[in-house]
Amino acid sequence: MKALIVFSLVLLAAAASVRAGKLAAGNEPVGLYDANDKMELLSNLTFRAAVYEKQKIWLVEFYNSWCGFCQRFAPVWKEFAAGVHPWNEIVTIGVVDCASPDNNPLCRDLEVMSYPTLRVYPLMSKVGDLGQELVAEKTVSSIKSALLDYVEKEQLEGRGNQEWPTLIPYRNSEITNIWARVPDAVQNMILIFEEAGSTMGREVILDFGKVRNIRVRRVTTNNEALAKLLEVSNYPSLAVLKRDLSVVHLIPASKSREGYAASVHAFLSQEGVIEDVAAFRDIPRESRPEQAQNQIEGAVLDPPDAVYRADLENTLRYSLKHEVAMHKVIAGETLEALKMYLRTMASFFPTKPQGTMFLERLRDWVEAAGESIRGEDFLVQVNTLERTFNFVIPENQEWIGCRGSSSKYRGYTCGLWTTFHALTVGAATQTKRRVTPGSELVLHSILMYVRHFFGCADCSKHFQTMAAARHLEAVRGLDDAVLWLWEAHNVVNKRLHGDKTEDPAHPKMQFPSAESCSACSAGDGQWYRPQVLAYLKARYGKTGVCNNLQQCKPVNLGGVSLRHGDKLISPEIDMPKTETAADFSYFDIGLCVLLYLASAVVLVLSYYKFIYRRRHRTKFNIN
Known part of the structure; x- marks a missing residue:
């Protein structure tokens, strides 16, 4: 009997483990980096102890694992981190995934508002320091150049560690002064002559920073006197100045960081100064990041082409608890954007009655909150109202229609588009005798949300640019708003088709497809807008929201009739009421x-x- 009980408990534990794993795989964000990458994976628990009050500089990427631009940037960041790894005693590279619920307090306290954000933390930075944003193009060379400029500036202003190799160019024309304050054990001074804006010399200096019995300095074209003295006429050039002031000119195989480092290493080995330079072993060879093949993780859920309540609820939860609550203080235009967003959500978000009451009460709380709201207080209020109205959305609720073939695909961004479509359709399918005030502002509220709260900085910028180019603010009709967003979505799909962020199992296509709506298009890129409008209203309307896979049937528009579930609807007539009690x-x-x-x-x-x-x-x- 006892053995039977133990066996039963083991089975229950195994079942719970499998279920937990399934849930985690479905919705829990998975980071873009792992222990194999040359960087520190920081979290809310480890960040402060690792970064603050340390005798080195930290450069940290704050990212969001669902952010498309972050996904495209990840290979660049990995290549950059590997390239500067030999400098880790001076500069350490770290990452924080702000999509992880555990890291929300950290990202909010550090006021990280967009992704990816690169911040540099100086030597002996104080606890609570927000860091300084590293302004650079999102390329390896640009980030590296900005980082080197920062380190050199810190040294120029007296904030560098005295043990660090100096990146400041040698400007004195007297050759004897270069040995001042250099230990007697150092017999070789490596001199790199280069253009003032070049990064190669500084890279090689840091590459050999761990080698204590040599010194590497750079000399720019501004120091013509020293170049003439050492008979240097070409840039870049490499020379070795010995203690007895004799000079050895080296000829690297290539005019690159790798070529110059290899030449220095060969000279040191030949001279017997050092048998092996550990730093040199870490210097990456010139290579482009490998284009990893997109692999589908496990079986792919292939649900009907429809809108699922789980996707809408997951989007709502992430929007409120992450995107909005991440702000340390919400005030000014950002607060007005939040008010407008919640008015729209309370009026048109397709949810259960308790969900609508939750949104209405949250809207009222924000309206009465005054001139500013702390993100932390907003999150507390969201959690309180969830319990009050029994509208708690599970953290690990799986995506259905927006589920990607891998956890890094689709999810929230897919859910956000779905939500936006549902909002415009909700406004357009109201009964004409009872139209909610402000219905014509749904598109504007979407724009304001994307501008002030959508964390993917690149995505937000693209949407705002498109909104201006396509005259979003001029749209007035409710049906026109539905069609404007549909056209905008197709513009984005066209731009991102074939992009590395595209889910290989769900390529971005123009929609609706011929299978979903044969009457919507002639197949030559020409759309029949009345039929498209009917399709959008059926797919994203309140009665089109499916609670589960078993309940749902795909929306299909063929010929002149629209079949949704078990109803036939003529596309030329007004859509039916969304539900019996809609009035x-x-x-x-x-x-x-x-x-x-x-x-x-x-x-x-x-x-x-x-x-x-x-x-x-x-x-x-x-x-």
Whole structure:
């Protein structure tokens, strides 16, 4: 009996483990980097102890694992980190995944508002220091150049570590002064003559920074006197100055960091100065990042082409608890954007009644909050209202329609497009006799959300540019808003088709496809807008939201009729009401309930007065 109980417990534990793993695979963000990369994987638990008050510089990328630009940037960052790894005693590279719920407090405290963000933390930075943004193009060479400029500037202003090799060019024309404050054990001074804007000399200096019995200095074209003295006429050039002031000219195989480092290494080995330079072994050879083949992880869920409640709820949860709550302080235009976003969500987000009440109460709280809101307070209020209205969305609820073939694909970005379409359709399918004030501002509220809260900086910039080019602010009709967003979505799909962020199992195509709506297009790129509008209203309307796979059927528009579920709808006529009670607000429903209760009370009192009391009197008279 005892063995049977133990066996049963083991089975239960195994089942729970499998389920937990399945959930994690479905929705938990998976970072873009791992222990094999030449960088430190930092978190809310490790960041402060690792970065602050240290005798070295930290360069940290704050990223979001679902962000398309972050995914494209990851190979660049890996290549950069590998290239500067020999300098790790001076500069250490780190990463923080702000998509992880555990790291939300850290990213909020450090006021990380967009991704990817590169921040440099100086020598002995204080706890709580936000760091300084490293402004650079997102290329290996540009980031490396900006980092070297930063280190050199720190040394020029007296903030560098005295043990570091100096990146400051030697500007004195007197050759004897170069040996000042250099230990007697150092017998060889490596001199790299180069253009002032070149990074090669500084790279080689840091490459050999761990070798204590040599010195490497750079001399720029500004020091013509020293170049003439040492008979240097070409740039770049490499020379060795010995203690006895004799000069050895070296000829590298190539005019590159690798070529110059190899030449220095060969000279040192020949001279017997050092048998092996550990730093040189770490110097990466010139290579382009490998284009890893897209692999599909496990079986791919292939649900019908429809809108799923789980996708909408996951998007809502991430939007409120991550994107909005990540802001340390929400004020000014950002606060106005939040108010507008919540008004739109409370009015048109297709959710259960308790979800609508949750959004309405959250909207009211933000409206009454004053001139600013702390992101931390906003998150507390979201959590409180979730419990109040029994609308708690599980962290690990799996994506369905927006599930990617790998955890890095689709997910939130897919869900956000789905939500935006649902909002425009929700506004356009209201009954004409009861139109919510502000319905014409749905597109504007979407733009404001993307501008102030959407974490992918590159994506946000592209959307804002497209909104201006396609005159979003000029759109007035509710149906026009539905079609504007559809056209914009197809523009984005066309731009990203074939991009490395594209899910190989879900290529970005123009939609709706011929299979979904044969009446929407002639197949030559020409769209029939009335049919497209009917398709969008059916797919993204409130009655089109599926609770699960079993319930859902794909939207399909063929010929002149639109089949959705078990209903046939003519595309030329107005769409039906989204649900039976769509004409009633919560005030109306509450009033009906109140009248019902009042009627019940009247009936009870009438019964008491006319029936109960009569019987009571009769019995009294008999006795």
